[in-house]
Amino acid sequence: xxxxxxxxxxxxxxxxxxxxxxxxxxxxxxxxxxEMLDVVNEGLTKKGEExxxxxxxxxxxxxxxxxxVINGVPHGPDRGTTACQLHMRRFKDGxxxxxxxxxxxxxxxxxxxxxxxxxxxxxIAAGGYVSVNCGGAPDGNxxxxxxxxxxxxxxxxxxxxxxxxxxxxxxxxxxxxxxxxISQFALLPQGHPERHRRVTAMIAQADGEGFGSCSNEGxxxxxxxxxxxxxxxxxxTREYVKAALLAK
Amino acid sequence: xASRGGFLSTSVGTKLLIGVTGFLLFLYLLIHIGGxxxxxxxxxxxxxxxxxxxxxxxxxxxIELALLAVFLIHAFKTVRMFLANxxxxxxxxAMKKPAGTPSRKTLASSTMIVSGLWLLVFLIIxxxxxxxxxxxxWPAGGRDLYRQEMENLSNPLMVxxxxxxxxxxxxxxxxxxxxxxxxxxxxxxxxxPRLLFAGKVFAVIIAVGFMIIAAWVYLNQPGAGxxxx
Numbered sequence: 001x002x003x004x005x006x007x008x009x010x011x012x013x014x015x016x017x018x019x020x021x022x023x024x025x026x027x028x029x030x031x032x033x034x035e036m037l038d039v040v041n042e043g044l045t046k047k048g049e050e051x052x053x054x055x056x057x058x059x060x061x062x063x064x065x066x067x068x069v070i071n072g073v074p075h076g077p078d079r080g081t082t083a084c085q086l087h088m089r090r091f092k093d094g095x096x097x098x099x100x101x102x103x104x105x106x107x108x109x110x111x112x113x114x115x116x117x118x119x120x121x122x123x124i125a126a127g128g129y130v131s132v133n134c135g136g137a138p139d140g141n142x143x144x145x146x147x148x149x150x151x152x153x154x155x156x157x158x159x160x161x162x163x164x165x166x167x168x169x170x171x172x173x174x175x176x177x178x179x180x181x182i183s184q185f186a187l188l189p190q191g192h193p194e195r196h197r198r199v200t201a202m203i204a205q206a207d208g209e210g211f212g213s214c215s216n217e218g219x220x221x222x223x224x225x226x227x228x229x230x231x232x233x234x235x236x237t238r239e240y241v242k243a244a245l246l247a248k
Numbered sequence: 249x250a251s252r253g254g255f256l257s258t259s260v261g262t263k264l265l266i267g268v269t270g271f272l273l274f275l276y277l278l279i280h281i282g283g284x285x286x287x288x289x290x291x292x293x294x295x296x297x298x299x300x301x302x303x304x305x306x307x308x309x310x311i312e313l314a315l316l317a318v319f320l321i322h323a324f325k326t327v328r329m330f331l332a333n334x335x336x337x338x339x340x341x342a343m344k345k346p347a348g349t350p351s352r353k354t355l356a357s358s359t360m361i362v363s364g365l366w367l368l369v370f371l372i373i374x375x376x377x378x379x380x381x382x383x384x385x386w387p388a389g390g391r392d393l394y395r396q397e398m399e400n401l402s403n404p405l406m407v408x409x410x411x412x413x414x415x416x417x418x419x420x421x422x423x424x425x426x427x428x429x430x431x432x433x434x435x436x437x438x439x440x441p442r443l444l445f446a447g448k449v450f451a452v453i454i455a456v457g458f459m460i461i462a463a464w465v466y467l468n469q470p471g472a473g474x475x476x477x
Contacts (some may be wrong), residue, residue: 069341071345072341098343103337106336170333171333207259212259212337213329215357215427216430217351218351219353221351222351231437234435235435236433237433
């Protein structure tokens with residue numbers, strides 16, 4: 001099938017960008033979305049033009065590197081799917097496809113469709129970890145954790161930090177990302193020693209990075225490739241209140 | 249950690265403050281519509297209610313001030329948050345579409361700042377007319393609020409403005425009530441869906457209720473020959 005692409009091209013962080021039209025011809029419905037872009041890029045390279053820069057790594061939906069807003073929806077039209085796992089069979093011959101990078105002040109464009117998501121790394125560095133003393137490996141089941149709690153923590157830990165939540169949010173808020181990271185630790189005993197410090201430090205870092213605040217619309221949970229719900233955000237609020245009341 | 253003074257100034261603290269004040273305003277509306285509905289029972293019942301509320305209640309000035317404070321905090325914090333959120337995405341998308349279920353995005357949720365600002369203007373007009381408008385004495389004590397309401401809603405354009413504003417109230421509450429619950433950190437697999445639904449039902453009840461009252465007042469004006477002061 002043949003597609004009309006409108007792709008955001010931007011030479012560098014300071015350069016002005018614009019949407020450029022490309023034709024993607026002879027696209028196989030079995031291709032992934034990124035493979036389709038690879039083929040377009042091969043064509044551009046053969047013509048001596050600069051290839052379209054986009055992020056990708058594992059291409060199996062688990063690393064959180066791909067970051068494309070496809071026809072107005074981060075990661076494209078499929079629920080619980082990263083852009084790399086989106087396949088061209090989802091489109092029809094003659095479709096027009098607009099591809100843009102994540103848009104947020106805290107995610108500046110590096111080039112074309114690539115954005116700098118190091119703000120997320122700094123939020124994690126502010127508190128999204130547990131401190132573990134070195135020594136012999138503890139027994140896996142030394143601390144009993146109810147199965148439902150472990151499952152809930154695992155659901156939160158499924159966050160791959162892709163930033164689609166920020167991209168979808170009208171306020172470019174990082175609350176879903178932060179709340180998933182805070183929840184995975186708040187739910188488990190291993191996360192408790194630092195829980196009060198963690199939530200206040202991570203929220204302060206996110207606010208400082210220039211992410212917006214949350215309007216409870218839940219666009220984030222609709223685009224999240226790991227389908228992380230905004231109940232995590234409610235948990236983060238509870239953690240925040242607890243920290244203010246109980247932190248020493 | 250952030251100082252106690254900074255607790256309400258972070259993105260989560262702001263949300264908490266907006267949620268608490270918004271929910272209090274919703275509770276106030278429930279009392280307000282309950283009181284207003286007494287107009288159906290005639291001037292004696294309605295004016296007696298006003299008399300008890302205004303004259304027999306030593307806490308009234310305090311309640312009024314608290315309500316004003318809650319309202320001003322809600323408005324000030326939301327406008328400031330809205331402006332800050334604008335700068336969180338300086339370059340807009342060329343194409344942006346709603347993501348669909350399970351998103352809670354609606355026309356109501358997308359226009360909270362517009363409906364909120366409309367209500368700010370509405371409330372200035374509304375409070376000026378009823379709280380600071382011309383007063384008439386009621387023989388049994390207090391003021392003749394019934395007559396005041398009849399006169400305030402005798403102009404069809406004013407009634408239309410009220411009915412339009414009640415649509416805006418309904419829209420604001422349609423997202424607002426459920427949103428406040430989430431902002432307060434309340435979440436439960438069983439209760440959250442019910443609360444979300446209840447919030448929408450309350451929004452419709454409040455909006456339609458006030459509309460019916462405004463329309464009833466307009467349609468039940470005292471005789472056209474009556475001289476207005």
